[in-house]
Amino acid sequence: MTESTVTAPLATDGRIETAVQRMRRHQRLVLTLRLAVLVFLIGGWEFGVRLGVIDPFFFGQPSGIVTKLIDWTENGTSIGPLWKQIWVTIYEAGAGFLIGSVMGILCGIALGRNQLLSDVFSIYIKVANSIPRVVLGSIFIVALGLGAASKIALAVVMVFFVVFANAFQGVREADKNLIANARILGASNWQMTRAVVLPSALSWILASLHVSFGFALVGAIVGEFLGAREGMGLLIATAQGSFDSNGVFAAMIVIAIVALLAEWILTMIENRLLTWRPDTTVNE
Amino acid sequence: MTAIASPSAVALKNVARRFVTPSGDVLSALEDFDLSIAPGEFMAVVGPTGCGKSTTLGLIAGLARPQGGEVTLFDAPVTGVDRRVGFVFQQDAVFPWRDVLGNVMAGPLFRGVPKDRAEAAARDWIIRVGLKGFEHHHPHQLSGGMRKRVALAQTFINNPQVLLMDEPFSALDVQTRELMQEELLQLWAQAKSAVLFVTHDLDEAILLADRVAVLTTRPARVKSVHTIDLPRPRDVATLRYDERFIAIARKISDDLREEVLRARAGH
Numbered sequence: 001m002t003e004s005t006v007t008a009p010l011a012t013d014g015r016i017e018t019a020v021q022r023m024r025r026h027q028r029l030v031l032t033l034r035l036a037v038l039v040f041l042i043g044g045w046e047f048g049v050r051l052g053v054i055d056p057f058f059f060g061q062p063s064g065i066v067t068k069l070i071d072w073t074e075n076g077t078s079i080g081p082l083w084k085q086i087w088v089t090i091y092e093a094g095a096g097f098l099i100g101s102v103m104g105i106l107c108g109i110a111l112g113r114n115q116l117l118s119d120v121f122s123i124y125i126k127v128a129n130s131i132p133r134v135v136l137g138s139i140f141i142v143a144l145g146l147g148a149a150s151k152i153a154l155a156v157v158m159v160f161f162v163v164f165a166n167a168f169q170g171v172r173e174a175d176k177n178l179i180a181n182a183r184i185l186g187a188s189n190w191q192m193t194r195a196v197v198l199p200s201a202l203s204w205i206l207a208s209l210h211v212s213f214g215f216a217l218v219g220a221i222v223g224e225f226l227g228a229r230e231g232m233g234l235l236i237a238t239a240q241g242s243f244d245s246n247g248v249f250a251a252m253i254v255i256a257i258v259a260l261l262a263e264w265i266l267t268m269i270e271n272r273l274l275t276w277r278p279d280t281t282v283n284e
Numbered sequence: 285m286t287a288i289a290s291p292s293a294v295a296l297k298n299v300a301r302r303f304v305t306p307s308g309d310v311l312s313a314l315e316d317f318d319l320s321i322a323p324g325e326f327m328a329v330v331g332p333t334g335c336g337k338s339t340t341l342g343l344i345a346g347l348a349r350p351q352g353g354e355v356t357l358f359d360a361p362v363t364g365v366d367r368r369v370g371f372v373f374q375q376d377a378v379f380p381w382r383d384v385l386g387n388v389m390a391g392p393l394f395r396g397v398p399k400d401r402a403e404a405a406a407r408d409w410i411i412r413v414g415l416k417g418f419e420h421h422h423p424h425q426l427s428g429g430m431r432k433r434v435a436l437a438q439t440f441i442n443n444p445q446v447l448l449m450d451e452p453f454s455a456l457d458v459q460t461r462e463l464m465q466e467e468l469l470q471l472w473a474q475a476k477s478a479v480l481f482v483t484h485d486l487d488e489a490i491l492l493a494d495r496v497a498v499l500t501t502r503p504a505r506v507k508s509v510h511t512i513d514l515p516r517p518r519d520v521a522t523l524r525y526d527e528r529f530i531a532i533a534r535k536i537s538d539d540l541r542e543e544v545l546r547a548r549a550g551h
Contacts, residue, residue, distance in 0.1 A: 175377075177373050177375050177376075177377040178377055178379060180345075180347055180371070180373070180377070181371065181373060181377035181378075181438075182379075182390070182394070183347070183365050184345055184347075184365055184369060184370065184371040185390055185391040185394050185395075185438065185439075185442065186365075186367060186391055186394035186395040186442070187390075187394040188394070191394050195379070195390065195394075196379065199379070199381040200381075202381075275422075276380055276381040276382070276383075276422045276424070277380075277424075278424040
């Protein structure tokens with residue numbers, strides 16, 4: 001027995017080391033292959049254009065897109081400085097996202113906690129949810145004008161339903177045992193909502209926030225398409241108007257970077273809020 | 285059951301509880317159910333699976349209302365969740381997003397005790413259930429037995445005069461269960477609350493209780509009540525090999541087997 005306990009750790013140590021090495025090697029391989037795919041796609045695109053297989057008038061050209069981005073950052077766009085356009089779109093999407101998600105969370109919890117309210121309103125929410133909401137953009141432009149308000153309103157509408165549906169579901173899925181336990185421990189209705197219902201709905205709500213920032217961006221940009229004086233959507237519409245496909249792709253890349261940054265921030269917030277979850281604390 | 289004149293911590297008289305199934309049938313969980321528990325008494329309830337043991341606890345806790353009869357706590361009818369009642373659930377019911385300290389102090393905080401006093405009491409109870417050093421662990425970092433200790437501390441910190449336990453140790457392995465039974469008896473000896481302990485494990489019922497009630501198959505009635513006159517303090521680890529224990533177990537298990545067989549025939 002004692003012999004085996006002396007030798008066993010050494011053996012497993014050696015095995016663990018090779019396992020770590022194998023994992024590292026695998027990670028390096030994945031990274032290399034990923035880069036290879038990127039180089040192949042972008043390079044293929046560029047070469048396709050140079051060889052005359054792909055028409056740059058319709059599909060742009062990677063080097064042209066990069067030149068465009070450099071031109072925009074150095075000389076500004078046709079509708080003003082690039083940073084201004086990015087900021088306007090972030091502001092509209094961000095404001096719409098905040099207002100929409102707060103409203104969605106509040107309504108979702110209220111309806112999830114109240115049977116009568118949910119029975120009465122569930123049908124209207126279903127109807128409203130089935131309407132293609134982007135169409136409302138036109139109404140908002142007419143009602144609220146060409147400024148930020150109409151874009152924020154559209155982003156709010158885009159975000160609200162996603163967050164609402166998830167908050168509602170999260171409240172409904174709250175563990176019945178936990179609720180019974182809290183009631184017996186002496187929780188009032190309000191304490192129950194705060195101490196049990198909200199935390200258990202939180203993972204649902206946070207999951208919906210990931211998706212809905214993307215929707216808020218769509219709302220803001222579509223709103224800018226429909227009528228605006230500034231913003232990334234207008235920049236795309238302008239590029240489209242002048243048959244500048246490189247401009248459209250360049251704006252698309254800028255928006256993708258914004259979306260990725262927002263996603264990263266949301267993941268950080270999520271990890272902070274859900275430290276009690278087994279899968280997030282393991283990495284600490 | 286002639287203990288009407290003596291004071292009771294919990295009493296159920298002619299209680300009926302019926303459910304309407306989704307298909308529209310009426311399912312009777314309890315009919316003519318009579319049971320009374322004296323203050324400070326440890327009562328265990330055994331019966332076939334699905335006979336309505338948990339239903340009984342829900343009625344006493346005020347989580348559900350009976351369709352007939354009367355449920356009383358200290359001779360006053362139950363109208364809702366009562367502050368004198370504590371409940372330990374079969375499944376984990378500790379809050380996964382709170383650490384051990386937060387879980388144990390939840391009850392006092394809900395009941396309006398100032399935070400510093402609630403925390404002091406919680407730290408005291410954490411020591412009593414042997415979880416010192418785990419104050420800031422979250423439930424998923426604890427073993428099943430430790431989570432049960434959290435649940436016990438969470439319940440006992442509210443000083444319940446009536447303690448309802450719904451197969452609390454059934455999910456634990458045999459060794460841990462024995463430890464927890466021992467622990468429960470110690471806590472109960474200090475708290476002196478009336479206990480209604482539901483279990484499907486007859487040995488557990490006899491080891492712990494002053495009296496054991498055997499329920500009939502659905503709809504549940506009290507078939508018989510057996511007084512367990514084994515001396516206290518009891519040693520959970522060795523008592524089950526005692527001759528008196530075996531004699532009692534044999535007597536009650538004949539009673540119980542009859543019902544289990546009837547329950548099986550009914551399905």
